Amino acid sequence: MIHEIDEALRGLLTPAVAGDLAFDAPTRDWAARRNAPTLNAYLYDIREDVARRERGAQAERDVHGVVTRRRQPPRWFRLSYLVTAWTSRPEDEHRLLSGALALLLPHEVLPAEAVPESVRRISTALPISVAVPPAESRSLADIWSALGGELKPSLDVVITTPFPVAPVYDVAPPVTEAEIVVRGADGVPGDARPRIVRRAAAPGTASGARDGSGA
Structure with missing residues (x-):
């Protein structure tokens, strides 16, 4: 599921950069190897959105409305990405971030065509937030310290997606x-x-x- 959200985000951000689009941890060693303008979306946090948790089994019906299976309700998770730009000039990095912001801001949810096929039967409305201040329990400065790098301008992009829960029970x-x-x-x-x-x-x-x- 996570890799499918990666690809959905890639589809949104690709028009913003003429160089590379990566999902790597932006460490010092990684940054030193950059030789082309790069927009990087680092997945730094995965947390369940407990406010969306449901109880009880859900029924799956066929085309005639007959219950064929029952399953546990999906759990929703917030995938947080640190989006940064990497070039030889700060002005170019700001231009990349501006382009990324312009592409992301029009969307309150992922576009329908970007929603992974595996979750469409659950929901086609996957919320996306851009540059919203992170929770008090998280600090972007702490993230940069853990990566061993210096603080850079970044966009905090959060996509909330359902994750199916097993098992699934067949009914008589x-x-x-x-x-x-x-x-x-x-x-x-x-x-x-x-x-x-x-x-x-x-x-x-x-x-x-x-x-x-x-x-």
């Missing part, structure tokens, strides 16, 4: 016929032998349901 086929056992009333001679009456079950009747009186 729906009931298509019900069975009713009819007994004679007390005190009626010769009518005590049970009789079986079959009729079509109502649409949507749960599998294994039995309708009867005294059976």
